[in-house]
Structures are given as structure tokens and as C-alpha cells.
């Protein structure tokens with residue numbers, strides 16, 4: 001019998017489940033889909049079978065990630081791609097927080113589950129959903145290897161000077177407080193693809209990666225290794241995000257508690273779910289914000305300016321961390337699609353050798369591309385991320401060895 005070659009990838013967010021089924025013989029996609037607004041009355045499942053070209057959509061309440069995955073399994077089954085298929089080699093799961101414990105993709109066992117569970121307090125929006133995804137997948141296919149691929153893994157190479165906060169190390173160690181960083185699968189994939197775009201080996205280039213999605217983070221990648229990143233103990237630090245504040249003076253929290261009379265839970269919800277672009281202007285979708293800016297909406301314009309100002313600060317900071325930079329690269333939903341964000345973030349940085357060519361920046365498409373002028377000293381690029389492909393590749397590499 002030939003070995004199974006398919007990998008199902010699950011990327012569970014706090015209220016969504018993205019999935020892809022890939023055939024690893026040629027990394028082709030067989031099915032892709034998304035369940036959104038899990039836990040609400042208006043949940044929506046969008047499923048596309050790329051073999052038949054058939055797309056289906058369902059709306060209606062899906063209570064939790066367990067129900068979401070079961071609905072996905074049913075859709076896959078209707079296309080003859082069900083989880084019971086003997087062609088399935090493994091299921092790869094994105095797990096957001098792996099602490100320092102996990103530096104590589106890992107086959108899930110009870111010990112691994114316990115460790116992911118222990119990290120819930122530092123990834124409260126993400127790890128619980130990731131765990132449910134793994135447990136439901138295990139129940140559906142107990143015989144199949146489940147592989148966890150951690151957002152934090154790529155960042156474990158950071159030097160202590162970047163990873164440590166300036167607090168008493170005894171307290172930090174006792175509570176395992178340090179910069180872990182997230183979106184690592186994306187930063188790894190995108191920095192590697194950027195080197196390829198430049199026609200170089202990853203070990204030859206220094207890259208600043210700006211992952212601008214709903215969650216957003218920047219990283220400094222030196223010769224293929226991460227040396228700094230903007231997210232910290234949790235995915236709250238750093239850039240302005242869809243609903244998260246990113247950097248602020250930690251004393252804001254004391255002030256809100258002591259003077260504002262807010263509880264810790266209220267402050268947590270404020271900073272994680274009601275801040276960022278949404279907190280500033282009531283919208284967290286960059287398309288809507290740009291539409292409002294173009295109509296002269298001042299609130300949206302200020303939110304946009306704050307968002308851009310923070311990105312600029314990180315470009316400058318990571319330029320200094322790296323010393324020399326070969327490329328600044330934009331990725332994820334906003335980075336890949338929002339030309340005005342890229343233009344504004346790079347504007348005024350000619351002193352750093354950075355510029356954007358308006359015509360190149362206006363090009364749309366799914367291919368990695370340069371948006372800097374021909375003569376630029378440092379490349380500016382758009383490189384679409386593909387966390388699912390990277391997770392599938394890492395998963396298959398791990399289980400392929402034992403097949």
C-alpha cells in the first residue's frame with residue numbers, strides 16, 4: 001500500500017476556523033474553507049472543493065469549535081474527502097502559544113495537550129480554540145497523528161537582550177515572563193520567500209517582516225533567524241491591531257484600575273477586544289477605514305495615522321537592530337491588500353534607503369512582488385503569507401519520516 005500523502009490543516013482563531021486539505025506530493029490544495037462568527041447566531045461556513053470547483057455556503061448558529069470542525073468534516077465528506085479517508089497522513093494544527101517548551105512542530109500526546117492548556121492564561125483568545133480543534137480531530141480520527149505547529153517556535157532564536165523584559169529576572173523566571181512573539185509560521189515563511197524573490201539564500205539577507213492582519217506583528221529576521229519581534233508575553237504588545245491596542249505605558253493599566261475603577265477583566269477586554277483600530281474609530285476592517293478616510297472622516301483618519309505611525313516606529317527600530325536591511329516586506333490581509341497602508345508606512349523613509357513606486361504598489365495579485373523603485377538601495381516587497389502551506393509542509397515532514 002502506498003503511504004498517505006494528504007494533510008488537513010486547521011487554523012482555529014478565537015471565533016473562526018480556517019482549514020485546508022493539501023496533497024503533499026505537489027503541495028496542491030484539494031479543499032479550502034472557513035467557519036466565521038463561531039458562537040453567534042449568524043455563523044457562516046464557506047467551503048470550496050478545488051477538485052470539482054464546487055463551492056457551498058451555510059449560515060446559521062454554530063455553537064463552538066467542536067461543532068465547527070464536525071460541520072467541516074461533513075462538508076469534506078460530501079466531496080469524498082472525509083476525515084475517514086485512508087489518504088490522510090496527518091492533521092496539522094496551528095497552536096498560537098507554545099512558550100519556550102516547543103521549538104519545533106510536535107506530534108500531540110497527552111503531555112503536549114497539558115502544556116498547551118497550561119499556556120491558556122497567556123493566549124486566552126487563541127489556545128482554547130486550538131485545543132478544542134485538536135481534541136475534536138483526535139475524537140474523529142484517533143489513529144491519525146495530530147501535529148501542533150507553534151506560532152512562537154520561530155522566535156525562540158531571539159537573543160536574551162531582545163526576549164527579556166527589564167524586570168527582576170527571578171520574578172520573570174518564576175512566572176515565565178518574557179517576549180515569546182507570535183505569527184512565527186508566517187514570519188518564517190515570508191522571510192524565506194522574500195529571500196527567494198531577491199534571488200538570494202535566506203542566510204544571506206536581513207529582512208523586516210510586517211505581518212498586518214487582524215492581529216499584527218513585526219519581526220527582524222537576520223540571516224534567516226528571528227532576532228526581535230513586536231508581540232511579547234501575549235499577542236497584545238506591539239503594533240496597533242484590529243481590536244488590540246499594541247504598545248502602551250503599562251501604567252495605563254494601574255491608572256484604569258485605581259482611578260478608573262475598572263476590574264482586571266474589564267481592562268483585559270478593553271485592551272484586547274475594544275481597542276486598536278476598532279477602539280479608535282469603531283471599525284477594524286482596513287477597507288472600511290480607508291473608505292471613511294477618503295470621504296473625509298476625521299476619526300478614521302486619526303486611527304489610520306496612529307496605525308501607520310506605530311508601523312514606522314518598528315521599521316526604524318528593527319533597522320537599528322539589524323544594522324543593515326535588504327528588504328522590508330508586507331504580508332497578511334492588510335499588508336497584502338492595502339496599498340495606502342504600504343505607501344504611508346514607507347513615506348519619508350528615503351534616508352533609510354526605503355521608497356515605494358506608486359505604479360508597482362498599485363498592482364494587485366497573489367504573487368510575491370517588489371514595490372520599491374528599480375534604483376532602491378533596500379527592497380520593499382509584498383509577499384503573500386501562507387501559514388496553512390507552511391503548517392502542512394512541517395506536519396508532513398514530521399510524520400512523513402515515520403511513514
Ligand SMILES: Nc1ncnc2c1ncn2[C@@H]1O[C@H](COP(=O)(O)OP(=O)(O)O)[C@@H](O)[C@H]1O
Pocket residue numbers: 013212213214215242284285286287332333334337338
Ligand atoms: N482589500 C483589502 N484592503 C484592505 N484591507 C483588507 C483587504 N482585504 C482584507 N483586508 C484586511 O485584512 C484583515 C484580515 O487579515 P487576515 O490576515 O486575514 O487576518 P487574520 O488571519 O488575523 O484573521 C481584515 O480585517 C481587513 O482589515
Ligand SMILES: CC(=O)OP(=O)(O)O
Pocket residue numbers: 013096126151182183213214215216235
Ligand atoms: C497571534 C495572533 O494575533 O493571531 P491572529 O492574528 O490570528 O489573531
Ligand SMILES: [Mg+2]
Pocket residue numbers: 213214215332
Ligand atoms: Mg492570521
